[in-house]
Structure formats: C-alpha cells, structure tokens
Amino acid sequence: MDLDTLHTAPQLQAEDNLQFYLDKQALELTPDGKFIRWSTKNHRHPRHWSTSKKVYNSLLIVWLDFFTTAISTAGSAVANGAQKEYGVAKALSVFLFVSVYLLGQSVGGVVFPPYSEVFGRKWLYIGCSGLYTIFCALVAAVPSLAAVVVSRFVCGLLSAIPTVVVLGSMEDMFNAKDRVWTIYFWSTAGSMGLVMGPIMSSYITVALGWRWTFYTGAIVLGVTTGLMFTLSESRPSVLLAQEVSRLGRLTGIENLRSLNPDHTPDLRNFAHVALFRPLYLFFTEPIVSVTSVISAVSSALVYLFTEALSPIYESFGFSTQSASLPFIAIGIGLLASGFTRILETRIITKHQRQGHPITPEHKLLGLCIGAPVLAVGLWLFAWTIPPHNQTIHWIVPTIALAVIGYAVNELDTSLSGYLADSYLTYASSGYAALSLLRSLMSAVFPLFAVQMFKGLEANMAVSVLAAVATVFCVVPPLFTRHGSRIRARSKFARYSLQVYRDNAVDADGL
Template sequence: MRESRPSQLLRKKINRLESEYPGVQLKFHSADPFPDLESFIYTVVIRPSRMMVTEPILIIVSILSGISWGIIYLFSESITRAYITLGLSRTSATFPLLALVIGIIIGVFPHIWDVRKIRDKKRQHMQIQPEDTIMGFAFGTPALAVGLWWFYGTTPPVLWDGHWAIPTGGLVLVGLGVNEIAYTLSGYLTDTYTVYSASAFAGLAFVRALVSGAMPLIGYVLFDGKQSMVPGFVIAGIATAFCVVPFLFFRYGRRLRERSEFAKYSLEVHMRTQLGEA
C-alpha cells in the first residue's frame, strides 16, 4: 500500500531535500516522535488510556460499537437454539447466519449516497465536517433495532410454528445495522482525532474485544433453554434506544469536538503536517 499519513510523507520529503542540498537542515513538526522509551510508553499506553476516560465522543462511540458488534457474538448462542426449536438440525441451524453477510453487502448503497454528497460539497468548496460522513450510522441504528425486534418476535417463545425463513429476514437487517454502526463510527473517530486516531482506536478495540468476549458467556446464561422472551426484547430495546444517538451527533457532534481540547489539538497537528499541493 502507498503511504498516506501526512506526517510520514512530509518526513520523506524533508529527508529527500536534505540529501539533495547537504548542509541545509529543515525543521518540521512530527506527529510521530519516539525519541525515548518514556515517549513510546506514553504514546501506546498512557495517551489511549487517558482518552478512553476523558473524551466523551470516544466513550460514546466505544460503547455503541462494542455492544452492537457484541450482538453478533451473542447470536452464537441464541440463533442456534432458536432455529433448532423451529425444527432445523444443529448443523442447519447455523446456516441462517449467512443472512448477516447479505445485510453487510446491502450496506454499500448508503455509502454511495455519502460519497456523492461529500463530492458535491467539495465542488462547492464547502468544508467537510466529520458529521457529514455518518449517514450510515443513521441507517444502521434503526436497521439493527428493527432486525432484533423482527428476529426475537418471530422465534420461540413468541412464535412456535413459524417457518425458519421468517426470522432470517430480520438477520439481514441486523447484519446491515451492525456493520454500518461499526464502519461509520470508526470513520468518525478517524475524522475527529485525525493523526491521533490510532490512540482512539486502541480504546475502541479494547472495549469491543471486552464486550465481544463476554457476550457468548452472557448469551449462555440468558438463552438457557427456558424459552423466556425477556432477554431478546431487552436487547432489542437497547438497540432501539441507540436510534437517537445519530441525531444527537448531527446536532451536537461539532459542539462536543470543539469542547474537546485533544480533538482540537489533533486537528491543529493535522493541519501543521499537511503537504498541500506539493
């Protein structure tokens, strides 16, 4: 892959100029200094940990992305048991998981609209804000909520004698929702924290791994074969509450970024390491 990080491109350009003109020393601001072990520890441990507890945007994104992604791991328990109850064998009961893949593929279409909207803004020389790139989030949260209500409302104990294809349609929406939430929010973190987005991703990855690892254990307890509809409806209710978050980001996201000292600092460093048209 071609190098695309601005600070690295700038470093290469400076090194090339210094080799062409010996005796000339050029100074530049680098977002990636590792002069000693202390700086390395700060960059890979302390800064991500501090961001994880002080940055509201990162906290919200990590919780949403972690829970939505963890639902897939929760399904490793609930889906198989639901389809076995509907009459499928243990092996066949895992095949409906392929419906999640269909939902992920459908997620391409909202991003086509996103790309066109951003291109139009660039043609008009309008500044692109991170909130301009999260329309997929607005599609993903209701898709996840509807998909979960659909699935848990058409499987036992709510519906005992339905065809297996009925709840499978809900899984398509779940796949769409989970992928859109994870994909779009990851991009939002990148646009918000720019050159320091890797530190934000460290916190996001930690929360996502923690939740995803716990979900199969929680699912084993919640979906224990006693055929209670409560766990599924609680999960669907949580996903429904997520639906308001995209609109909160549309309305207050910029205000949150402007109040974040680190987000502002990230943008300043990003602007200082741009090559422009060079």
C-alpha cells in the same frame, strides 16, 4: 536547523544547495524555517500515490483483517468439538477458544495503534501475519490446554494490528470523501469475517476435525505473510523522516529535522503519552466514549449470535452444520449497506459543489439509519423465534438477521468514519479505545449467551438486547446537532486538526 541563522558565505551556499534539493524532492520548509515538511506536489506522500497502489495496499490489509476476524469467531464452533476432547465444560471451552482471543485483542488494541503512529505500519502488518501463522498452527498441533490459552491469546493480541491500525492506514492514504468507501469496504470485510468464521469452522470441524480449522488458518496466513512484504509504508511522518535523512546526505547538512508530531524522545515518554492515549481519549472525549459503547455492543452481538443462533435454528429443525447458515443472512445485510454509501457520497458531493466545507457530521447518515434499524431488527427477531412462536416460518427471523446485519455494518462504518474524521492523524488512537471496549464486550457476550438464553428464554433475551438498541436511538440527533460543538470543546480534536493542517498535502478534504 533555522535558516535565519545562516550568515556566512558557506552557510549561504548551503542554503542555496538545500533549497535546490528541497525543490527537487518536492519538500518545503515550515514558515519558521526550523523544520521540513511535505510539499503539496509531492507524489511520494501516501495521499498522492496512484490509485492502483492505494487499492493494492488497502486490499492486503483488509484481507488480513477479514481472515483473522474469521479465525476469531471460528472459535465458537471449535469449542464444541474441543470440549469433548479435553473434557471441559462448554462455558470453559468457549472462554478458552473465544474469550481469551478477544482479551488478547483488547490488550493489542491499546499497544499497537500508538506504536504504528510513531514507528510506522508496514512491519506491524508483516509481524502480525507471520507470528499469527505460527501460533495458529500451535493451537492445532500441541494437544494441551496451556498451548490453547497461550496461542489464542497471542493470536488475539496480534489480530488487533489489522483490526485497529487499518483505520490509521486508511486515513494515511485517503481524504474524507474517499474514506466513505474505503472505510465501508474495510468495515464490511471485518464484519463478513465475523459472519464467515462460524460457517467455515462448522463445516471444517464436521469434515476434518476442529484442529483443521487452525491448520487451514495457518496455511492461508502463511501465504499472506509472503504477500505482506510487498506492502508499502504509509505513515507520512515515517516516510518524511526518510526523505529528510536522504536530503541530509545529498546536501551534507547535519541536523535537518522533519516536522514530526509523532516524535517521542524516549520509551518512557512513548509509554506515558502514546500507550495511555486511547484510555485518556475514552474517559475524556464524549465522542470516543459514546461511539465506543454503541459500536462495541453492536459488534458483540455477532459474537453472542455465534453461541445463540445454532440452538434457535436447531429448534426449527436445522442440522448442526446448516444451523450456522443463517449467518449468511447477516452477510447479505452487511452488503446492503453499500446503498447507503452511495447516498452518503451524493450528499457530500452536493455540499462540495455548493462550496460548503465537509464536516464529520455530514457523514453520520449511517448512524442515523443504523441505530433505529438495529432496534427494529432485534425486536422483530425476538418475537418470531421459538419458544413463544412455534408457527412462524424460519424465513421471518432470518430476514430480521439481514436487517440486523445491515444495521451493524452501518454503525461500524459510520462511527469508524466519524472517529477518523474527528481525530484525523490520530485516528488509530481514537479507534483503539473503541476496539478495547469492543473486544472486552465481545469476550463477555458469548460466555453469558447460553445462560442468558436458557434463563430468560430466547424471546426475552433478545428483547433485552433490543431495549438497549432502542436507547441508542437518542445518539444520532445528539451528534448531528451538537457534534461540531463537542469537537470544538475537545483539546485533542483541535490538536489533531492543527497537526493535520500543518502536514496536509491535498485540498480535496480532510
């Protein structure tokens, strides 16, 4: 509705009535008078929610991501027990319980983020948790390989919702400065899930049998599903549409339109524009493609270690159960990256005090540190383990694992934040491309881990990974020096920034 066309007395009265309710609901017209958007004073916008409400919603979705991630890596320890029961080869068992899950996640990572940007986040989280509960229980309850394949694929498909959509939820609620910490906590929780899965499943499998890993998962997620109903919708465009609908009922004016860049007129348009957006971004946006490759390799390392670490530490004399405990070292390294976030926050605060604008490149400290540290950690681990080193104490490679854990979390946090700040409102679509590649590589890495470590021996196998990580060290100076120019040439990054500015409600940063 364009208010410039209102000329009659009833229309002028309607205009006054509309302005009254706009002021009352803290909404405003766009400069052209055709759409309604958020006012900067609107406390119902997710950026203006209370801290306690933001924290509660964030904790729920981060917990969902943590636990579903733990169930994903739990499949490695489970594969050993299920292999004997079903009479299949080790590689096939790993494929069924680990790779199939991650293949499902790769599909979900493309479908769900654009859906959440158009239709909202809340019911995706509820559906994920509820359906995941059912199919997790089916893996344990139905004694059939077909049931394992279908259920693990569906669980993986659903796991993409908290794994990928959560980044969009964080962007909904928090500005650039606050996202330094919220993305850190989310990345750390997800990475801790990768670490805790093998430990949890190893002990449950030995004590109760492999099926109880999934029964336990179903019980925990069943309770989580109940909590998910208390979650608040955070997608601003969805909430604004509800506000405008309410405004129409109050004023009696039909055809009021909200400013909604996510609007898709039909399913075909949604499929062509939204579903293929992550793939389009990956192949056309250098920022998305480079960050996806680095993040995918670093995260897939943890899945590879779920197969490779136990034999290495068993050669040190560890039992089957205790051979999973070195994952704790990776977890300690994950937590240590909190110190980097403190330093990063100080850098951002300093720039703000000096009146300088905050750009995505100001938050690449984790990438600058994480890339070389990952390479150092892998080289150290490679040449302090058997068979070429039989005299070095197991604590030395374990320290290297802590270094690797720190680097993995730095890369994940920094690169996720960089995508969120570069693509803003469409952060989920940018991250979906990253998640797709990460899921595919994580599905493949465990399959060739056993053959790779047997064929090359552990020392040389890890050295190959260390060499790849060393190549990544050229990326930090590329992004810090030329990142702004790369973004300036990106049509989608410019479009994302314009959409953000049209819908912005806070002045504290992106």
